[in-house]
Amino acid sequence: MYAAITGWGKCLPPAILSNDDLATFLDTSDEWITSRTGMKERRISHVDVSELGYVAAARALAAAGKQPEDVELIVFGSTTFDELCPNGASNIQRLLGAENAACMDLNTACTSGMYSLTVATSMIKSGVVKSAIIIGAEVISKVMDWSNRDVAVLFGDGAAALYLEASTTAEGVLAESLGCFGEARDILSLQGWGMKYADKKRILGDVQWAFVGQEIFKKAVNGMTKASQQTLEKSDLQPEDIDLVVPHQANLRIIDTLTKKLKMPNDKVFINIERYGNMSAATALVALVEAVEEGYVKPGNLLLMPAFGGGLTLSAHLVKWGERTQPVAQSAVELPENTKTGLEMVNALR
Numbered sequence: 451m452y453a454a455i456t457g458w459g460k461c462l463p464p465a466i467l468s469n470d471d472l473a474t475f476l477d478t479s480d481e482w483i484t485s486r487t488g489m490k491e492r493r494i495s496h497v498d499v500s501e502l503g504y505v506a507a508a509r510a511l512a513a514a515g516k517q518p519e520d521v522e523l524i525v526f527g528s529t530t531f532d533e534l535c536p537n538g539a540s541n542i543q544r545l546l547g548a549e550n551a552a553c554m555d556l557n558t559a560c561t562s563g564m565y566s567l568t569v570a571t572s573m574i575k576s577g578v579v580k581s582a583i584i585i586g587a588e589v590i591s592k593v594m595d596w597s598n599r600d601v602a603v604l605f606g607d608g609a610a611a612l613y614l615e616a617s618t619t620a621e622g623v624l625a626e627s628l629g630c631f632g633e634a635r636d637i638l639s640l641q642g643w644g645m646k647y648a649d650k651k652r653i654l655g656d657v658q659w660a661f662v663g664q665e666i667f668k669k670a671v672n673g674m675t676k677a678s679q680q681t682l683e684k685s686d687l688q689p690e691d692i693d694l695v696v697p698h699q700a701n702l703r704i705i706d707t708l709t710k711k712l713k714m715p716n717d718k719v720f721i722n723i724e725r726y727g728n729m730s731a732a733t734a735l736v737a738l739v740e741a742v743e744e745g746y747v748k749p750g751n752l753l754l755m756p757a758f759g760g761g762l763t764l765s766a767h768l769v770k771w772g773e774r775t776q777p778v779a780q781s782a783v784e785l786p787e788n789t790k791t792g793l794e795m796v797n798a799l800r
């Protein structure tokens with residue numbers, strides 16, 4: 451049994467925050483951000499993360515040509531859930547009307563969308579469920595320390611979702627390698643976000659980011675290289691067998707170093723970091739959805755999807771795309787209208 455990916459959808463909030471916008475309140479510049487990261491702009495959400503996730507999920511469901519009652523499992527990957535109890539997946543179930551779905555949240559920071567793909571695929575392969583929606587979504591803007599230029603320039607908000615269904619054809623995730631550098635967990639932490647910081651009246655105080663950029667950079671490259679090589683070995687494949695690399699997009703220089711180590715030519719690597727920055731759990735899934743929408747993914751292609759995140763968690767998935775690259779239908783679901791600019795929203799959060 452396999453878990454074919456038959457639906458895909460994304461939801462990017464419309465408000466844009468450009469590098470020049472950031473330079474209005476931080477000691478930074480478009481030149482620095484572009485040359486060090488490859489990022490030009492990112493999105494700022496005017497809605498909660500489960501609403502972004504819901505719209506992406508509704509689009510994935512329509513793309514698969516399925517109804518809400520067909521969904522047997524929702525796995526919601528994020529680091530920025532609206533609430534810890536009840537979980538975020540239950541809100542997506544309610545908004546979708548997917549009353550037959552089991553619901554769970556999953557947090558492995560930036561790899562949450564990819565770990566969600568493993569969990570749902572494994573549950574379909576083992577026969578626990580026959581279908582699933584997985585979501586990667588973040589509203590990082592609400593936990594950002596907007597006074598810290600080391601991190602404030604790197605992240606953005608967004609969501610993407612995939613619909614998976616049981617299939618006897620060898621497609622979907624064919625192999626993966628997951629891991630974690632737990633001993634390095636403190637080099638990327640959101641201090642103030644979680645029960646450790648709770649006092650009697652409130653849970654969330656001012657969030658301070660501990661972030662050792664150069665160490666994260668090195669561990670990201672080494673970890674994703676190792677995970678990718680292990681995945682290729684498990685599948686008895688060589689780098690030249692891969693049609694497209696769709697990596698987590700945290701820094702263009704990380705992607706360039708990784709793909710050089712893997713001996714992958716640049717024209718086989720999908721990049722959209724300039725548009726969105728790092729959307730953590732949403733990043734790799736938005737990249738996959740856009741690679742399909744923009745025609746980079748062809749029927750039957752083999753995709754390699756390396757990712758890393760806080761923890762420091764690691765993953766690399768080998769995905770075989772199916773025969774269909776066009777959606778069965780389009781969803782009519784849209785986000786509520788937003789009248790504010792990205793800069794106006796960020797100024798209100800600072």
Ligand code: ACO
Pocket residue numbers: 477478479482483486487559560561599600603604638662663664666667670700701704728730758759760
């Ligand atoms: N604008 C202008 N200057 C800056 C900025 C900024 N936004 N940020 C740092 N600088 C300065 C530094 O202060 C330093 O100045 P100095 O030389 O006077 O001391 C100089 O630029 C160079 O700083 P470095 O840290 O050496 O810059 P580097 O080339 O390493 O790039 C970066 C920094 C982009 C953060 C890089 O290290 C990186 O991408 N690391 C990985 C980050 C990452 O992937 N994060 C995702 C985490 S995943 C998750 O789960 C959340």
